[in-house]
Amino acid sequence: MITDSDYNFISPAGREYAIAAARFAAVNPSSRILNLGCGSGAGAATLAKEFRCRILAVDTRPMLALEARTLCENEGVSHLVSVDTQDPFDTNHAEDPFDLIITEGGFLKPTLRKTFFEKLPQWLKPRSWVAFADKIYTTEQIPSSVQLTFGEIKKQTLTEEAYRDLIKSANLDLQYIGLAPPSNWDNYYGQMAKRLADTEGYFGTGAVRTAMNNEINLFYRMDCLKYLGYLFCICRRRM
DSSP states (O other): OOOOTTOOOSSSOOHHHHHHHHHHTTOOTTOEEEEETOTTSHHHHHHHHHHOOEEEEEOSOHHHHHHHHHHHHHTTOTTTEEEEOSOGGGSOGGGSOEEEEEEOTTOOOHHHHHHHHHHHHHHEEEEEEEEEEEEEEOSSOOOHHHHHHHTTTTTOSOOHHHHHHHHHHTTEEEEEEEEOOHHHHHHHHHHHHHHTTOSSSGGGSHHHHHHHHHHHHHHHHTTGGGTEEEEEEEEEEOO
16 A cells, blocks of 8 residues: 655665664764665655755666756755765775765665675774665565566575674674565555656666566565565664
């Protein structure tokens, strides 16, 4: 059931996820946030408006980064949010670490997970915070069609247990863990269905439109919430 017709996040982890992470981290106007996989900028704009903090928003997809800049300008927070398309791992963020790192929109791709968790202790100030969200498998028996669409046959999609192990390996204390409610999936796919009408920009490209259309159809046809969840974790760096 769609509960938010104005939902504009690019994953089932929406506004509540971003706000909760900032509340845990006691974000204030002197805080600095690194927003990875910012997409069209909904999270960055929300945090800047709510907390008046400084944000470095990163998305390596240029057309989405352009949307993020435009949204922040329209929301009157472009002076607080810098949008970057550079690979975040090419920058030495350890020289100026953050109070909160938050990931969105499928940033934690299989090729990036290990590096991301290795970098966290360097990119965060002592006792600072990280929040991440990603799709997970919630059962062992996954139909091949679901695996192909949401994680491929090689089990690139993780489980909650696997993420708990990554958290421990990164010297983080887990403060909160949960799953996005079904309504968030509906809100997300409702927004994506609207974006399929785009004729330009990131969602106007043929490959993206085809992939998203197939994903939406499969999600509801196969009742994919029997196999998938969207995990949301808030962690704190140890001393």
